Amino acid sequence: MSRATLAGWGRTNPSVASLTTPRSEDEVRAQLESGTSVIARGLGRSYGDAAQLSGGLVLSNLGLRDVGAIDDHGVVTLGAGVSVDDLLRASIPQRWFIPVTPGTRQVTIGGAVAADVHGKNHHRDGSFANHVREMHLVTPSGAFRVTPHDDPDLFWATVGGMGLTGVVTSVTLQLLAIESDQVLVDTERFARLDQVMAAMVERDHLYRYSVAWVDCMTRGARMGRAILTRGNHARAEDLDAVDLKAPGDARLGVSFDAPSGLLNALSVRVFNELWFRSAPALREGEPQSLSTFFHPLDGVRDWNRLYGKRGFVQYQFCVPDAASDTIGDVVSRLSSSGVASFLAVLKRFGPGNASPLSFPMPGWTLALDVPVGASALAGVLDDLDDLVVRAGGRVYLAKDARLAPERLGMMYPRLEEFLEVKRRVDPENQMTSDLARRLQLVGK
Amino acid sequence: MENAFGQPQNVVVLGGSSDIARAITKKLCAARTHTVVLAGRNQTLLDVAAAEAQEYGATKTDTVLFDATDVADAARTVGDAFDKVGEHVDLVVVAVGLLGDQRAIEDDASAVSEMMNVNFTWPVVALAEIRRRLVAQGSGRILVISSVASVRVRRTMYLYGGAKAGLDRLCQGLADSLEGTGVRLQLLRPGVVRSRMTQGQSPVPFTTGVNEVAENVMRGLGSGERVIWSPPVLRYVFAILRHLPAPLWRKVTADR
Numbered sequence: 001m002s003r004a005t006l007a008g009w010g011r012t013n014p015s016v017a018s019l020t021t022p023r024s025e026d027e028v029r030a031q032l033e034s035g036t037s038v039i040a041r042g043l044g045r046s047y048g049d050a051a052q053l054s055g056g057l058v059l060s061n062l063g064l065r066d067v068g069a070i071d072d073h074g075v076v077t078l079g080a081g082v083s084v085d086d087l088l089r090a091s092i093p094q095r096w097f098i099p100v101t102p103g104t105r106q107v108t109i110g111g112a113v114a115a116d117v118h119g120k121n122h123h124r125d126g127s128f129a130n131h132v133r134e135m136h137l138v139t140p141s142g143a144f145r146v147t148p149h150d151d152p153d154l155f156w157a158t159v160g161g162m163g164l165t166g167v168v169t170s171v172t173l174q175l176l177a178i179e180s181d182q183v184l185v186d187t188e189r190f191a192r193l194d195q196v197m198a199a200m201v202e203r204d205h206l207y208r209y210s211v212a213w214v215d216c217m218t219r220g221a222r223m224g225r226a227i228l229t230r231g232n233h234a235r236a237e238d239l240d241a242v243d244l245k246a247p248g249d250a251r252l253g254v255s256f257d258a259p260s261g262l263l264n265a266l267s268v269r270v271f272n273e274l275w276f277r278s279a280p281a282l283r284e285g286e287p288q289s290l291s292t293f294f295h296p297l298d299g300v301r302d303w304n305r306l307y308g309k310r311g312f313v314q315y316q317f318c319v320p321d322a323a324s325d326t327i328g329d330v331v332s333r334l335s336s337s338g339v340a341s342f343l344a345v346l347k348r349f350g351p352g353n354a355s356p357l358s359f360p361m362p363g364w365t366l367a368l369d370v371p372v373g374a375s376a377l378a379g380v381l382d383d384l385d386d387l388v389v390r391a392g393g394r395v396y397l398a399k400d401a402r403l404a405p406e407r408l409g410m411m412y413p414r415l416e417e418f419l420e421v422k423r424r425v426d427p428e429n430q431m432t433s434d435l436a437r438r439l440q441l442v443g444k
Numbered sequence: 445m446e447n448a449f450g451q452p453q454n455v456v457v458l459g460g461s462s463d464i465a466r467a468i469t470k471k472l473c474a475a476r477t478h479t480v481v482l483a484g485r486n487q488t489l490l491d492v493a494a495a496e497a498q499e500y501g502a503t504k505t506d507t508v509l510f511d512a513t514d515v516a517d518a519a520r521t522v523g524d525a526f527d528k529v530g531e532h533v534d535l536v537v538v539a540v541g542l543l544g545d546q547r548a549i550e551d552d553a554s555a556v557s558e559m560m561n562v563n564f565t566w567p568v569v570a571l572a573e574i575r576r577r578l579v580a581q582g583s584g585r586i587l588v589i590s591s592v593a594s595v596r597v598r599r600t601m602y603l604y605g606g607a608k609a610g611l612d613r614l615c616q617g618l619a620d621s622l623e624g625t626g627v628r629l630q631l632l633r634p635g636v637v638r639s640r641m642t643q644g645q646s647p648v649p650f651t652t653g654v655n656e657v658a659e660n661v662m663r664g665l666g667s668g669e670r671v672i673w674s675p676p677v678l679r680y681v682f683a684i685l686r687h688l689p690a691p692l693w694r695k696v697t698a699d700r
Binding site for chain 2: 005010012013014015016017048049054055056260309310311313372373375377378401402403404405434435437438
């Protein structure tokens with residue numbers, strides 16, 4: 001056990017905790033018996049303070065990395081510390097893909113469960129938990145095998161539960177059959193936000209995957225210009241030659257902290273401009289590798305250091321279809337405030353699942369990265385929270401590092417259902433995190 | 445816990461009824477602060493400051509009485525304040541100080557000793573206890589109110605300036621010693637601020653109001669810079685002043 005300074009991917013509010021790496025479910029159980037406050041941590045890709053616990057005990061799940069055999073139906077059991085990268089290296093050559101992937105392969109399966117991650121296919125396949133068959137969970141009141149059927153309350157509280165019901169040790173997952181390692185991609189460029197949103201509503205159902213990159217800095221007539229990329233897995237018959245290559249390693253890395261302020265309103269504006277100029281007005285059926293299409297940022301290791309020592313926050317929210325105007329309101333609020341935000345990611349969400357704390361709801365989600373530094377930023381984001389609450393939406397806890405606690409219940413109206421399950425398996429609130437404390441989610 | 449912008453939720457303020465401390469507390473409460481424990485020497489003034497904190501959004505306030513001439517009591521004061529917060533303390537503001545009338549006390553050994561206790565020894569002993577508690581917590585911030593008077597000590601207030609210089613330099617070393625503990629110490633160096641403390645002083649350039657100081661503190665908490673100057677331009681003014689030849693320095697500070 002060692003003392004370690006831990007922070008999220010945005011590197012904004014680090015804290016020091018005891019860090020240890022249990023190698024088995026029994027070792028996890030032994031650690032919980034110590035009675036000190038505990039949270040599990042994977043690869044540290046949640047942006048805020050979800051996987052850290054100031055002065056407490058942080059259990060790294062990276063000691064639990066068994067990848068089981070994939071059966072004929074594509075069902076596999078994985079240690080909670082297996083990363084999406086580990087899984088894909090094993091599964092793609094066997095013609096299986098992960099059913100839901102976030103924008104990076106550097107997340108663990110345990111973390112994917114805790115944040116109930118979603119991908120570009122949410123409109124069609126839902127979030128990660130929808131594909132989980134079973135998991136093993138160590139709670140302060142004992143270890144359980146949890147499925148959506150045996151103890152649905154505990155299952156659905158644990159997915160999306162930000163690690164606060166216990167420590168997930170293994171997950172059984174249904175994979176997706178693929179015929180190649182290529183995706184056939186259609187790319188379209190739009191001059192305005194309303195145009196891209198209309199295109200998504202009309203034709204997203206024809207694609208398994210869909211995502212738009214929106215410019216939140218350009219004002220005036222081209223406000224909210226966007227590039228929409230959509231695709232489906234290539235079938236064997238679509239290709240001249242079928243390949244099933246596993247993802248490779250990152251070719252580039254950032255080995256030092258860039259000066260804070262490198263990414264400012266000017267440099268980001270230039271980047272956004274170049275990005276748009278480089279996109280085609282329309283291109284159809286372009287084959288792209290799985291890595292290029294799903295995980296473009298994985299090509300650069302530690303890219304978060306480009307934001308400098310002060311770090312950055314990611315603001316991701318969703319709103320229901322009925323309040324789709326909110327997306328435009330947010331983009332216009334951001335572009336007029338001069339906040340330096342890289343191309344924001346816009347997606348359609350399909351139906352949510354039964355989890356009381358899961359993020360997605362049918363409608364729209366927008367995510368953007370902003371460097372910490374502009375003194376107005378804290379207030380701008382608080383104003384956006386108000387817009388989102390009024391629209392009946394919410395922000396994503398896996399990205400959050402700044403939400404005010406009084407807004408949590410407004411955004412997650414089923415919070416009390418979650419707390420009821422938590423009280424059952426963790427009556428002393430032993431499972432907690434800096435995020436849980438900041439949001440006053442579970443007492444002290 | 446504090447958020448990504450350095451805005452704390454639970455705050456302890458030592459010297460909580462001073463004008464600068466009150467202005468900072470108000471701004472903190474308007475952001476994310478909900479629990480404030482104010483320590484000071486006058487219950488009536490503390491109650492006023494606590495009521496003000498509630499007006500600006502604090503949901504829980506409490507007070508602790510102490511006497512900054514009683515150095516042996518510093519650790520008890522800090523302990524009481526932390527206990528009254530009752531959970532993780534995100535920020536401790538050390539705003540203890542006394543300007544004093546140098547001409548009236550400089551020949552009086554016991555008054556000089558008291559002056560050093562209030563401006564230097566008591567805060568340092570308190571900092572020892574604050575450091576111990578925050579390091580055990582694994583995170584937290586300390587904001588120590590120093591003064592530009594500490595950068596180059598001037599003849600008309602060498603007692604105050606000298607004591608603050610000691611505190612300021614000690615805190616620089618303390619801040620370095622905290623690397624890797626999750627705890628951060630930041631110094632605030634305000635110029636002359638219009639407040640009860642400076643009433644009747646002859647006006648000098650770059651004088652500000654307490655709200656401007658508090659605004660600079662909020663920015664400094666967000667950026668995490670080691671030294672927060674208020675107004676920020678004083679960083680450059682004092683880069684020059686501290687290197688003025690001594691005769692010239694004596695001349696420009698002859699009556700201020």
